[in-house]
Amino acid sequence: MAFINLLAVVLVYIGLGLLFYALFLLGYRATLHPLSKYPGPLVARLTDIYSLYYAASKRLHLAIWQNHLDFAQDIYNNERLSKSRAYLVAMQAPGVHSIFDVIDRQLHRKKRKVIGQALTQRAMRDFEPIIIEQTTVFLKKIYDVSRVTPYCPINMTPACRYLGADIVSLLAFGQALNTQTSSENRFLVEGLGAGSFFQNMRIQYPKLARLRLSSLLDLFTNIRNKRAKAKELIEKLITTHIAEGVDAKHDLYSIVAGQIDTKGNGNIRHSEFWTESLFFLPAGGDTTSTCLATLFFYLSRNPVCYKKLSEEIRSTFTSGSEIRDGPQLRSCEYLRACIDEALRIASPVPSVLWREAVLTATEKGDIVVDGHVIPRGTQVGVSLYSLHHNPDYFPDPFTYKPERWFADASETQSSTMREAFNPFSLGSRACAGKAMAYMEISVLIGRTLWYFDFKAAQGAEGQLGAGKEGDKTGRGRTSEFQIYDVFSSMHDGPNLLFSSRKETIGEILEGGCRIVPHEWPSQATR
Numbered sequence: 380m381a382f383i384n385l386l387a388v389v390l391v392y393i394g395l396g397l398l399f400y401a402l403f404l405l406g407y408r409a410t411l412h413p414l415s416k417y418p419g420p421l422v423a424r425l426t427d428i429y430s431l432y433y434a435a436s437k438r439l440h441l442a443i444w445q446n447h448l449d450f451a452q453d454i455y456n457n458e459r460l461s462k463s464r465a466y467l468v469a470m471q472a473p474g475v476h477s478i479f480d481v482i483d484r485q486l487h488r489k490k491r492k493v494i495g496q497a498l499t500q501r502a503m504r505d506f507e508p509i510i511i512e513q514t515t516v517f518l519k520k521i522y523d524v525s526r527v528t529p530y531c532p533i534n535m536t537p538a539c540r541y542l543g544a545d546i547v548s549l550l551a552f553g554q555a556l557n558t559q560t561s562s563e564n565r566f567l568v569e570g571l572g573a574g575s576f577f578q579n580m581r582i583q584y585p586k587l588a589r590l591r592l593s594s595l596l597d598l599f600t601n602i603r604n605k606r607a608k609a610k611e612l613i614e615k616l617i618t619t620h621i622a623e624g625v626d627a628k629h630d631l632y633s634i635v636a637g638q639i640d641t642k643g644n645g646n647i648r649h650s651e652f653w654t655e656s657l658f659f660l661p662a663g664g665d666t667t668s669t670c671l672a673t674l675f676f677y678l679s680r681n682p683v684c685y686k687k688l689s690e691e692i693r694s695t696f697t698s699g700s701e702i703r704d705g706p707q708l709r710s711c712e713y714l715r716a717c718i719d720e721a722l723r724i725a726s727p728v729p730s731v732l733w734r735e736a737v738l739t740a741t742e743k744g745d746i747v748v749d750g751h752v753i754p755r756g757t758q759v760g761v762s763l764y765s766l767h768h769n770p771d772y773f774p775d776p777f778t779y780k781p782e783r784w785f786a787d788a789s790e791t792q793s794s795t796m797r798e799a800f801n802p803f804s805l806g807s808r809a810c811a812g813k814a815m816a817y818m819e820i821s822v823l824i825g826r827t828l829w830y831f832d833f834k835a836a837q838g839a840e841g842q843l844g845a846g847k848e849g850d851k852t853g854r855g856r857t858s859e860f861q862i863y864d865v866f867s868s869m870h871d872g873p874n875l876l877f878s879s880r881k882e883t884i885g886e887i888l889e890g891g892c893r894i895v896p897h898e899w900p901s902q903a904t905r
């Protein structure tokens with residue numbers, strides 16, 4: 380009994396001790412900590428659980444937009460800042476970094492040189508036939524659906540995500556996933572999306588990884604199973620390619636094999652190529668598909684933009700096959716403005732891109748961001764969604780307006796806007812796949828408008844993807860395409876109706892149009 384009493388007393392003291400410590404820590408963070416002077420929500424000053432909460436509800440981009448400050452240039456063009464330690468939670472094998480999670484600047488430069496070879500303009504030209512082939516599959520599917528069932532809206536989110544996944548898997552390891560035409564491998568797309576959501580929560584609150592709280596998350600989400608299945612398939616794709624030999628295809632694997640480790644001492648999952656592949660698939664697939672779905676959403680709701688763009692495409696080319704990378708496609712200025720406006724209004728990567736000082740103990744000097752001294756060890760970052768919705772740079776930021784890219788605004792206003800426009804980030808860690816993204820998106824939108832007309836579905840179906848009137852969580856703008864922040868973006872819709880253009884459609888049907896069953900789900904899973 381005496382022992383139990385003693386234990387109770389000890390526990391009470393420990394509890395009180397922890398309570399006082401927590402109160403002291405919170406009081407310090409709220410009042411005396413060097414960062415306490417910055418504006419922002421009190422809870423965010425007290426704990427990173429603020430970020431975790433918004434990461435779990437996929438609304439971090441909206442929360443940050445509400446608290447926005449403009450620091451982008453000072454952070455991302457600052458040689459003294461590198462990616463923050465938070466990225467380490469994305470490592471896929473012990474001690475093996477991917478280009479995404481590597482922090483050391485020298486190691487990053489080496490990796491960028493190797494991976495970058497697969498994404499140069501020249502490599503893209505060699506890869507273009509594959510993009511065109513997959514685009515044709517996409518167009519034929521649209522034709523099948525619009526012809527077989529006259530009123531059959533197509534949900535553009537899964538349609539674009541499957542297209543993106545098929546292209547990037549061919550680019551990474553020369554293997555076709557065929558998610559556009561068959562449901563067999565579609566779980567990979569879901570698994571990678573679940574993986575991004577999971578990683579984003581760990582990036583925003585790294586203690587989840589340190590305290591092994593991730594298993595708790597799994598109880599509610601079943602993410603581990605989805606990721607495990609996706610990894611099994613990726614392993615199969617890599618093993619098949621290795622068996623075929625390095626020169627069998629022109630792809631990332633053939634370009635980097637010999638320069639990075641592809642074997643992992645007998646366990647592929649410990650190799651550098653494995654970690655690069657796990658990043659490459661969502662980086663190249665989910666991002667471009669967000670931009671495409673956004674374009675379909677806004678073009679179908681803006682008849683003036685739709686008319687201008689279709690007239691530009693239809694007057695620049697004389698056949699659909701001419702719509703490929705080159706001076707003619709690049710001369711389509713309105714197309715470029717529509718794409719840039721889509722990248723601005725719905726960031727494919729909306730999350731905070733954390734950076735941190737990498738000064739060694741002997742290096743002197745402070746890190747200064749927008750005139751503020753940042754204590755060492757502090758993480759700083761900007762959400763691109765937030766930057767792109769700052770009305771000082773982009774007046775009327777929630778309106779889709781490709782014209783802003785031509786506007787007769789003053790030179791200063793126009794150059795400020797261009798400086799603030801960074802969908803691919805900036806500095807040494809900016810996107811390596813920008814050229815490929817513009818090429819893929821331009822070819823797909825150009826060819827779709829060449830062969831088809833499209834419009835939003837009717838009634839409630841036509842509202843899929845839009846904000847909901849009266850919503851109090853930042854999703855109340857009914858004209859805004861809703862993105863869900865999982866580091867990259869998840870979304871749903873829009874539902875569109877397509878009709879083929881009699882004068883042009885024959886061209887893609889040459890060689891026979893295979894009728895494939897309508898397997899695109901009408902509701903995407905987020």
Ligand code: HEM
Binds near residue numbers: 664
């Ligand atoms: C619209 C399409 C795309 C957008 C908006 C986009 C955006 C971004 C952003 C913001 C980053 C920086 C991430 C960070 O700081 O953590 C990034 C990095 C990267 N992206 Fe993209 N991306 C797109 C398409 C692609 C494609 C198609 C590929 C390749 C197939 C690709 C490959 C990469 C790579 C390799 C990096 C890492 C670069 C480095 O750290 O050196 N991206 N991307």
